[in-house]
Amino acid sequence: MAIIFGGRSSEHAISCATAAGVLTAIDRDRFDVVPIGIARDGSWLLLPDDPAPLRLDGTRLPEIVAAEHPAVVLPFGAERGRVIVAPATEAARVLEGVDVVLPLLHGPFGEDGTLQGLLELTDLPYVGSGVLASAAGMDKHVMKVLLAGAGVPVGPYTVIPRTSWERDRAAALDAVAALSDVVFVKPARAGSSMGITRVVRSADDGDAALVAAIEEARRHDPKVIVESAIDGREIEVAVLGGRGLDAPRTTAPGEIVVGGDHAFYDFEAKYTGTDTTSLEVPASLATHVADAAREMAAQAFEALGCEGLARVDLFATGTGLVVNEVNTMPGFTPFSMFPSLWANEGLAYPELITELIELALERPTGLR
Ligand SMILES: Nc1ncnc2c1ncn2[C@@H]1O[C@H](COP(=O)(O)OP(=O)(O)O)[C@@H](O)[C@H]1O
Ligand SMILES: [Mg+2]
Structure with missing residues (x-):
């Protein structure tokens, strides 16, 4: 291999x-x-x-x-x-x-x-998802369209493709105005929080902060997505594809608790802020919330046509669960959330690697 x-x-x-x-x-x-x-x-x-x-x-x-x-x-x-x-x-x-x-x-x-x-x-x-699911999981816009189409809840957003921004910036900013006052501006196809800015919109600055955030996101990807900020706990479920015809397998959710000066789970909090950011495994959640998150994660996995593995990230809000994103190649160091969640279910890191390879060997290439 x-x-x-x-x-x-x-x-x-x-x-x-x-x-x-x-x-x-x-x-x-x-x-x-x-x-x-x-x-x-x-x-x-x-x-x-x-x-x-x-x-x-x-x-x-x-x-x-x-x-x-x-x-x-x-x-x-x-x-x-x-x-x-x-x-x-x-x-x-x-x-x-x-x-x-x-x-x-x-x-x-x-x-x-x-x-x-x-x-x-x-x-x-x-190992892992095929062409379509990998591409869909990478693109935060296409991912939301597929999830919503399958009845999986996602938050409000607007997309700013390169041509819209270059052709009619005012119209793009108008579409953002329909979202909440606090928004997350993201490159559509990036990861590790690269190029993401949390913006508190304000008429006073003539949307200068928003425009700067869009330009920053565009440095990573000409296609930008702007989302309403969601007020909720950040929880993550690890999913493994089923063997044969079996349904996908899910773990109990974990939780990202961001502390210190970080307003959200940004690049620093992910890779250097270990003293202020903690991964809680398992998350302390009411059983019905944990179960609903697992079910929603399996639905999201299937909505995108994922195979092998994925980590489904959700927000648990006062009014229910919303999927933030599906990662088809989640962080996979021995300390990352995905292996930690499986270790918590009794599947240790070396056996998890073996399971992933066996899943891949049991699956043909081509249309399947
Ligand atoms: N709509 C949102 N509401 C609240 N927080 C968000 C929202 N979108 C992103 N975040 C925060 O930003 C982080 C990174 O965003 P995410 O969409 O997961 O991008 P990446 O693919 O880079 O991980 C999330 O882990 C979360 O802390
Ligand atoms: Mg993320």
């Missing part, structure tokens, strides 16, 4: 940290591991089977540098595109012996269906 990590998105370093966790924990009696790193320039490289340089150690962010490792080539090898490099070395042919792939990539060019499409073309089974 191969693990693929790093990648071209801004979550490169987080993905490396995940790979370090997997390389350390994966069952070596069951699996021969080929570690494939993707550098920021998109080249695919054969990395040493060593978690140490991939760990987040607080002083530096891990990074895969193309010049330091031999290149690999996919077995169907036409000589075009970024990933197909000249097979100059032994390492180049290494993927020919691989029977299943565990993509550990977050964000665009990894979690968004692009890598999944490539693996489909090579007939290589892989």
Whole structure:
């Protein structure tokens, strides 16, 4: 089997940290591991089977540098595109012996269906959602449309595609005015809270703060989504695909409790604010709320057509549950929410990795 990590998105370093966790924990009696790193320039490289340089150690962010490792080539090898490099070395042919792939990539060019499409073309089974569900899960707009269409509650929002913003900014701002006074402005296709701003709208500043937030989001993705702020507790449910014809399996919810100076679960709170942000596993919730969250998470998983795994993030408000987002490749270090939630159900990290790979091996590529 191969693990693929790093990648071209801004979550490169987080993905490396995940790979370090997997390389350390994966069952070596069951699996021969080929570690494939993707550098920021998109080249695919054969990395040493060593978690140490991939760990987040607080002083530096891990990074895969193309010049330091031999290149690999996919077995169907036409000589075009970024990933197909000249097979100059032994390492180049290494993927020919691989029977299943565990993509550990977050964000665009990894979690968004692009890598999944490539693996489909090579007939290589892989862990997690296919092309459509991965793409839908990446795009916060399309995700909401699919969820709402399946009767899963989502909050109020408006979308500002590049053309709308560049053609008629006033109309876009009018659409935002129909939302609540506090809004979250987000790149439609990003992650790790990159480019997200919480804005308290005010007529006094002529929407200057809102415009600045939209421009910031546009630095990450020309398509922007603006959402009414939801007043609720942030809870998360981990979902595993069912074996065979079985229904998806869900965990008891966990809760993100953001403290300190963070107004929301922003990038810093996620990766550096461990002293002020806590992951409560399980969340302390009334049984009927926890059960409803699990059921809604399974519905969301199916509404997007997810496979393998997903983490469904919800807000528990005074008037009910709302889905915030579905992550088809959730944070997956041993300390992340998804593995912690499964550990709480009795499925430890190494066995969780085995289960994901077995789910992938039991599923064909192609239309299914
Ligand atoms: N509509 C909202 N209301 C309240 N808080 C929100 C809302 N949208 C996002 N947030 C906060 O911002 C964080 C990041 O937003 P999210 O949509 O989960 O983006 P990402 O894909 O980057 O994780 C959430 O974890 C939550 O703390
Ligand atoms: Mg999130």
